[in-house]
Amino acid sequence: RRAPLRTWANACGPIDRWQPVEVDESRMAPVKMEPERRWGDKSGCIILSSFSSCIADGCVEEHVLHGMQGLHSLQALVPSLLRHEIERALEKLNLIEDGVYAWEMFLEMMRTQSWNSLPNADMPRHFTETTRVILVDWLIQVHEMLHFQEDTLYLAIHLLNRSLQLIKVTTANLQLLGMVCLFLAAKKEECLLPEVSGLCYLMDHTYTKHQLLRMERKVLCGLKFNLSFCPPLHFLFLLASIARCSPKVVWMARYLMELSLLEIQCLVFLPMQLAGAALCLSRRVLQEPSTPEGEAAWCLASSIHVGSEPTLLKIMHILASAAAKAHSRETCASFIKFSSSETLHVSRHPNLKNASALLGMCT
Amino acid sequence: MESLSQWVREAGWWVRRCCGGEDTVDVEEKGRREEGDEEEQDKHEVVEIEEESSFRKSLTLLPPDKLDPDQSGSQIQWFQTLQVRQLRVQRGRSNSDPLGEKGNKDHFTWKPGLQFGAAQSYVSLEKLAEGAYSSVYKGVSRISGQLVALKVIHMKMEEGVPFTAIREASLLKHLKHANIVLLHDIIHTKESLNFVFEYVQTDLAQYMTQHPGGLQSHNIRIFMFQLLRGLCYIHSRKILHRDLKPQNLLISSLGELKLADFGLARSKSIPSQTFSSEVVTLWYRPPDVLLGSTDYSTALDMWGAGCIFIEMLQGMPAFPGVSDVYEQLQKIWMVMGIPSEDSWPGLSLLPNYKAEWFVHSEPKQFRTVWKRLNQLPCKTEDLVQRMLKVIPTHRISAQESLQHPYFSTLPPTIMHIRDTVSIFKVPGVYLEPEVRDIFNSAKKIRPSLQLAAKYW
Known part of the structure; x- marks a missing residue:
């Protein structure tokens, strides 16, 4: 059997060969559609499945082949369409003049996304899940207060997770560590930096400036200055752009993505998986009326390999249960943040309360 | 704002309680407070009142040129850009003799116990340059005996x-x-932070000073190929260099070209003239950026590369603006002719656009302006023309330019070597002696040695 379509989209193991783009194309040639295994969203795959059944059917294949000068061009049809869409989406996302590199950038994103996930979700014993939730929730509040970009928050939490696994921190210094991670993320991403004394003030001067700077160096050494990171929201925007999602769906997905920061189980997933699951769940929750164009676009977006179906379902379940209880939790910074009118009140959407049930129904 | 920060502080207290556990929090807090020095304690009460009112100000403003005007929360930053960092002193002119390196090795005891990341593993020799954030020293690694460039970052107490x-x-x-210049090691000591880079003998600016009147056309091709290859690599990784100029292109004694001076500002703007007018050169800046466009992309670096191309050919900067x-x-x-709204839609909307800046001038043929192009095959001029397009979207990309016929005389395998492999590993790729070197060298020595020996 031929390789499934999914494997192709990120057939992008380290390409360290100096090669023109065309080489990639031949690599993606072996294509076969596996509609039943795409994002667990059956509704989205109508077109592809009919398309693939047309290929699978022997006699039709013969006929089609004849018209299309060989199987190769037929197989390359969908990937090149997808590739075109990815490039267009990247261009739309502020890349207009760099269309040439769009595809390489996509490969680079897929390649580097593993920086963001951790091999395991083990945390030091004294750092319980409750403690983590409280700390992350507080960081979300601080982040919002300082008007940082969203990427900064994701980087900060990523640094926090990594440094907890790498360096020893006493329980009393956990808040300091969290703040330092946010500070480092801001230094990497932001144009406006907060003053150290301002950060100490936000922690009620529990820690001195000196302690904060010492912790900063400790963290940097622990992480070996490696603050590289592939912003998960880029994946979300890319997918949403290909799938032509409405703003509300995107906001909802952003809310769900942010909720994933609080969930310790989500540490091990790739950003593309999280983005795919968030977008998928968001569509189900909002249940916007579907249009043929929308379905086709969604179908195309879902043919980018984001992960196996069980993984995605697992993430969706985690997110759905997190969203269902978000309003009643004490740690509800994200819930409040996304209940404003700028965010289209997504966190208050009635369907979120029984999102898990919604999922169960479909599977 | 104040009530919000108050709220965050209260939440912070709660975090501490939860993180520390209900019982231990008081004890630990006490202990910590005793730990902290007394002076700091006394200050807090005053500071706190002051900060209550001035919290708004506590976001330090970076230099205004670092600010991105259209940085809205939801906008994605696609390009990490390489910040322009100006060294006040030019790169030191003293270059090591590869033969001399051996001599150096003997002076320092070679200890197998030494490790990367340890300060004592490197000995610094002489200062090469001094900048606002850092000083660069030439040094020797005691682990391998190799020469290195040590960049000492000055730590600031405040930030x-x-x-x-x-x-x-x-x-x-x-x-x-x-x-791309290689970062070997990072050394973190109490007082300072040191980056250990590979040591490269010279840079293109120096190389061109040594060989005035334009370089060998063969060597230009090799340098250009390497420059574009490096650019292609960083561009496909969403990184812009933004400060291409001959001083930032290091040249090894073998002829390897390496992009250097990667400061890593994420902001999209490049330093304005007011910021560091005495050092920032505008020569390599494309017209769209000069006109205030902040929406620049990889085309920015391509203009710089084109200017450097001309400079290597002519031995003179392509557009040496003075003030x-x-x-x-x-x-x-003067060379390109003035653009108009017709030829460049959106031109008049650029931030620095002033109608009086567009004094009529006719576009000229490149070969009449830069005479050296007359002596070379027309594909050279063609590539220059594609790189030096006034309209950024029309400029060729680094990736496309590598496929240009100009490079077709290089061995074809050069296109397929791995990223980390130098092009000089490909058989048939070598640097030819520059004209001046042929006249100067009475003895027959290898050009690679000769290059460095001259500087010594």
């Missing part, structure tokens, strides 16, 4: 580790390419 250093290190850690943006633009219009 901790400078953000430029953080960005530079985290970016360079992932750039492994034969045409300001206006003059720089005039130099460009």
Whole structure:
């Protein structure tokens, strides 16, 4: 059997060969559609499945082949369409003049996304899940207060997770560590930096400036200055752009993505998986009326390999249960943040309360 | 705002309670407070009142040029850009003799116990340059005996580790390419932060000073190929160099070209003239950026590469503006002709657009302006023309330019070597002696040695 379509989209193991783009194309040639295994969203795959059944059917294949000068061009049809869409989406996302590199950038994103996930979700014993939730929730509040970009928050939490696994921190210094991670993320991403004394003030001067700077160096050494990171929201925007999602769906997905920061189980997933699951769940929750164009676009977006179906379902379940209880939790910074009118009140959407049930129904 | 920060502080207290556990929090807090020095304690009460009112101000403003005007929360930053960092002193002119390296080795005891990341593993020799954030020293690694460039970052008490250093290190850690300067090691001591770079003998500016009147056309091709190869690598990783100029292109004694001076500002703007007018050169800046466009992309670096191309051919900068943006633009219009709203839609909407800056001038043929192009095959002029397009979207990309016929005389295998492999590993790729070297060398010595020996 031929390789499934999914494997192709990120057939992008380290390409360290100096090669023109065309080489990639031949690599993606072996294509076969596996509609039943795409994002667990059956509704989205109508077109592809009919398309693939047309290929699978022997006699039709013969006929089609004849018209299309060989199987190769037929197989390359969908990937090149997808590739075109990815490039267009990247261009739309502020890349207009760099269309040439769009595809390489996509490969680079897929390649580097593993920086963001951790091999395991083990945390030091004294750092319980409750403690983590409280700390992350507080960081979300601080982040919002300082008007940082969203990427900064994701980087900060990523640094926090990594440094907890790498360096020893006493329980009393956990808040300091969290703040330092946010500070480092801001230094990497932001144009406006907060003053150290301002950060100490936000922690009620529990820690001195000196302690904060010492912790900063400790963290940097622990992480070996490696603050590289592939912003998960880029994946979300890319997918949403290909799938032509409405703003509300995107906001909802952003809310769900942010909720994933609080969930310790989500540490091990790739950003593309999280983005795919968030977008998928968001569509189900909002249940916007579907249009043929929308379905086709969604179908195309879902043919980018984001992960196996069980993984995605697992993430969706985690997110759905997190969203269902978000309003009643004490740690509800994200819930409040996304209940404003700028965010289209997504966190208050009635369907979120029984999102898990919604999922169960479909599977 | 105040009530919000108050709220966050209260939440912070709650975090501490939860993190510390209900019982231990008081004890630990006490202990910590005793730990902290007394002076600091006394100050707190005063500071707190002051900060209550001035919290708004506590967001330090970076230099205004670092600010991105259209940085809205939801906008994605696609390009990490390489910040322009100006060294006040030019790169030192003293270059090591490869033969001399051996001599150096004997002076320092070679200890197998020494480790990377330890300060005593490196000995610094002489200062090469001094900048606002750092000083660069030439040094020797006691681990391998290799020469290294030590960049000492000055730590600031107020802000901790400078953000430029953080960005530079985290970016360079992932750039492994034969045409990008290599970051060997990071040494973190109590007082300072040192980056250990590979030592490269000279830079293109110096090389061109040594060989005035234009370089060998064969060597230009080799340098250009390496420059574009490096650019292609960083561009496909969403990184812009933004400060291409001959001083930032290091040249090894073998002829390997390496992009250097990667400060890593994420901001999209490049330093304005007012910021560091005495050092920032406008010569390599494209017209769209001179006109204030902040929406620039990889085309920005391509213009710089084109200017360097001309400079290597002519031995003179392509557009040596003397004083300001206006003059720089005039130099460009003199060759390219003035653009109009018809030829460049959106031109008049650029931030610095002034109608009086567009004095009529006719586009000229490149070969009449830069005479050296007359002597060379027309594909050279063609490539220059594609790189030096006034309209950024029309400029050729680094990737496309590598496929240009200009490079077709290089061995074809050069296109397929791995990123980390130098092009000089390909058989048939070598640097030819420059004209001046042929006249000067009475003895027959290898050109690679000769190059460095001259500087010694």
